[in-house]
Amino acid sequence: TQTVSQSDAHVTVFEGDSVELRCNYSYGGSIYLSWYIQHHGHGLQFLLKYYSGNPVVQGVNGFEAEFSKSDSSFHLRKASVHWSDSAVYFCAVREYSNYQLIWGSGTKLIIKP
Template structure:
């Protein structure tokens, strides 16, 4: 069965610092991978996705993620965070040809001045 692990429930970083949010998945094939962000009182919004090709994918607002198959990881990165990046971030995986998304538990990011 597929699973997604986000080992850090909460992350606090200073504004302007770099960021990495970790995501590891369990799936025997090559999955489709996603990062979503959820702001307070909002639904989830897609940040970026990986289907195939270049393992480094760019998303909105300066976010990027790298698919490392050997490590079953899809960590999210940003070079310089802004206070408005404070939100909950979800990693998700979907099997090719399958509708079912499996979401991680989420990482709550707090950006402080």
């Protein structure tokens, strides 16, 4: 059974701090991984995805994520957060061979002034 785990339900940092949001998955086949952001009252918006090549992928608004096959991880990072980054972040895994899209439970990022 494929799973996507976001172990932190909430992460709190100060504005200007760096942040890492964790995502671990269990799946043995060919997949691609992605991150989405959801601001309060809105739908999810795509941030970035990885399927091959350079394990560090750049997304919008200064976000990047690093794929690690050995750790089965795809953690999201930002060097300096802004108050507007306050949102819920979702990690997702999608198989190459079929439609299955598996979502993590989300991590709420709280930015203190």
